[in-house]
Amino acid sequence: MTASTEMLAPPTAPGPIAWLRKNLFGDMFNALLTILSLTVILFGSLAILKWVFIGADWRPVTGAPLLYLIGQYPRDQIWRLALSLLLLTFLIGLSWGVWEKFVKAFAIFLGLLLGVLAIIPLETPTVTLGVRAVFLANPLLIYLGYRIGRLQLVKSQHVVTLWLLVTAVIVLALLPGFDSNPLLPRVPTTAWGGLLVTLLLAVGGIVLSFPIGVLLALGRRSSLPVVKVFSILFIEVVRGVPLITILFMFSIILALFLPAESRIDRVIRALIGIVVFSAAYTAENVRGGLQAIPQGQVEAAKAVGLNNFQITALIVLPQAIRMVIPSIVGQFISLFKDTTLVVIVGINDLLGIGKAVLNSDPQFVSLQAEVYVFIAAIFWIFSYYMSYASRLLEKALGVGER
Amino acid sequence: MSEAIIICKDVHKWYGNFQALRGVSMEVDKGEVIVIFGPSGSGKSTFIRTLNRLEEHQRGTIFVDGIELTHDVRNIEKVRMETGMVFQQFNLFPHLTVIQNITLAPIWVRKWPKDKAEEVAMQLLERVGIPEQAQKYPGQLSGGQQQRVAIARALAMQPKIMLFDEPTSALDPEMIKEVLDVMVGLAKSGMTMLVVTHEMGFARAVANRMYFFDEGMIVESGTPDDIFNKPREERTKLFLSQILSQ
Ligand SMILES: Nc1ncnc2c1ncn2[C@@H]1O[C@H](COP(=O)(O)OP(=O)(O)OP(=O)(O)O)[C@@H](O)[C@H]1O
Ligand SMILES: [Mg+2]
Numbered sequence: 001m002t003a004s005t006e007m008l009a010p011p012t013a014p015g016p017i018a019w020l021r022k023n024l025f026g027d028m029f030n031a032l033l034t035i036l037s038l039t040v041i042l043f044g045s046l047a048i049l050k051w052v053f054i055g056a057d058w059r060p061v062t063g064a065p066l067l068y069l070i071g072q073y074p075r076d077q078i079w080r081l082a083l084s085l086l087l088l089t090f091l092i093g094l095s096w097g098v099w100e101k102f103v104k105a106f107a108i109f110l111g112l113l114l115g116v117l118a119i120i121p122l123e124t125p126t127v128t129l130g131v132r133a134v135f136l137a138n139p140l141l142i143y144l145g146y147r148i149g150r151l152q153l154v155k156s157q158h159v160v161t162l163w164l165l166v167t168a169v170i171v172l173a174l175l176p177g178f179d180s181n182p183l184l185p186r187v188p189t190t191a192w193g194g195l196l197v198t199l200l201l202a203v204g205g206i207v208l209s210f211p212i213g214v215l216l217a218l219g220r221r222s223s224l225p226v227v228k229v230f231s232i233l234f235i236e237v238v239r240g241v242p243l244i245t246i247l248f249m250f251s252i253i254l255a256l257f258l259p260a261e262s263r264i265d266r267v268i269r270a271l272i273g274i275v276v277f278s279a280a281y282t283a284e285n286v287r288g289g290l291q292a293i294p295q296g297q298v299e300a301a302k303a304v305g306l307n308n309f310q311i312t313a314l315i316v317l318p319q320a321i322r323m324v325i326p327s328i329v330g331q332f333i334s335l336f337k338d339t340t341l342v343v344i345v346g347i348n349d350l351l352g353i354g355k356a357v358l359n360s361d362p363q364f365v366s367l368q369a370e371v372y373v374f375i376a377a378i379f380w381i382f383s384y385y386m387s388y389a390s391r392l393l394e395k396a397l398g399v400g401e402r
Numbered sequence: 403m404s405e406a407i408i409i410c411k412d413v414h415k416w417y418g419n420f421q422a423l424r425g426v427s428m429e430v431d432k433g434e435v436i437v438i439f440g441p442s443g444s445g446k447s448t449f450i451r452t453l454n455r456l457e458e459h460q461r462g463t464i465f466v467d468g469i470e471l472t473h474d475v476r477n478i479e480k481v482r483m484e485t486g487m488v489f490q491q492f493n494l495f496p497h498l499t500v501i502q503n504i505t506l507a508p509i510w511v512r513k514w515p516k517d518k519a520e521e522v523a524m525q526l527l528e529r530v531g532i533p534e535q536a537q538k539y540p541g542q543l544s545g546g547q548q549q550r551v552a553i554a555r556a557l558a559m560q561p562k563i564m565l566f567d568e569p570t571s572a573l574d575p576e577m578i579k580e581v582l583d584v585m586v587g588l589a590k591s592g593m594t595m596l597v598v599t600h601e602m603g604f605a606r607a608v609a610n611r612m613y614f615f616d617e618g619m620i621v622e623s624g625t626p627d628d629i630f631n632k633p634r635e636e637r638t639k640l641f642l643s644q645i646l647s648q
Contacts, residue, residue, distance in 0.1 A: 302482065304507035
């Protein structure tokens, strides 16, 4: 290689002053806009900070924080929720250790969130040292799980099995309990509430609707007429109807038609409604991805001898889903926020608890802003985290490249 | 005495009302290298794709390695295990690494253990000259490298027959040779090959017979010597003069 073909170093990035010049004060108009926006931002944040720390009266929130978390779940049974939470955070840590990148950000986010909850300075009698200890144990358990996962003793498929097992134990036994069981007495879902219900509905809705939606998307392209017609009908009918209608239908109409003894629990009815609704949208999103897969991919897969099922599972779906991750995450974020609609069928989710608290004390009548801002902030934290995680996932999977 | 591994008799194929194949008959012996050429739209791709049932023929019979291609799915699966195919557009799986592209079918169709599949895949990558690219994704490779991976992917199933549909047409000139070299090596190793191509140098070097297609029919066939030096049909002469003058 001769000297003339030696590589040049890439041009260095401009310094901060040059950046400011170029981007913020490029010309008169730019400079004016910059100054204007900075002023608005400054005074806006000052006003907000002042309201949060001085103006606002946070008693409806600080007076009963556990209510927002778990609703009326009997306080003497709270250990069941604590145990569930601890099990889950340990598993998340373990998954982080085994799977690395896909879980890392979530594990850290959750650990920080729960750690902060443990040490928030609140002088509320219900927030006992025990409650704080449980919260504080979570980050430690996440870390412990991570270290164990890193030992490479646990295989990927074991983690999946553990997840299924733990989820089943929590959802079927720990949370609801059993009739006439002294150790785990039944806690009817009428007592469940707050963030617990919101997260159950959202996570359950997402996890259950995703595979159903994928199947519907495949069904829509199926060569079997019955499957195809069913999928099209399902998708088009559900997408043509507001979520509220579906919730009403499953909560009230379904209950009317089913005999009393076979009645399904109302939280489950709401969950079914949410799953049905979300599955139809997932199906349409996934269908878009399926259509974008070039025919050559299927032909190449056929040519090497894969059967139709393998072609779908190994070649078409992975590419299609990758392509639509951004829109599916967007859809799940709306679903998360839409779970607040279950208030209408009498379920005390986070928003429902907020309303209940406001109605519980005449002094709180003028404190609506505080309660709703608090609830909005919680939703925002989760939604923002979800879109952040989706960006990470896109990057890890190389969406848009390759 | 060699025996026919592909036997096509009077194969017809319609797309809707348009007839793409109009009575194609061909026999290919084990170890033969067949070059198929002809003008655009003459049915070359259609024909070669009927041999592994990517296209369905509507009249006539096709036997591949003694298996008749019919609606019977099991027969189709068997034939596809015996034939490898290389496409003009490579059609590598972009979400899988090079080595995963190659091991996918051996693992899922031949049910080989992963170790064995990877070992064979690495040998094939050596053979096509790019073992160092095993962990990359197709999108990170040049066209010539991608096509060589595609050849390795087809060979990984240890097929008896290799089908090539214009394997070098989508490549920049400087990459054509690296792919042709691999194909020449394959031909010399005794692989039965059907190659749709206009690379006449390749045909001269390794083809046993050449078939000239036009309007869904075989117009003329013969050894490269016959075709290049004493073509019988006017259409063949005209077409050859066009592509050789380029
Ligand atoms: N899926 C299809 N539907 C309808 N017509 C088709 C289809 N595929 C091919 N044809 C038509 O069949 C004829 C033969 O096509 P084929 O692709 O076999 O030609 P070819 O010889 O491979 O041409 P080229 O050199 O351009 O690849 C063409 O006229 C083409 O338009
Ligand atoms: Mg063609």
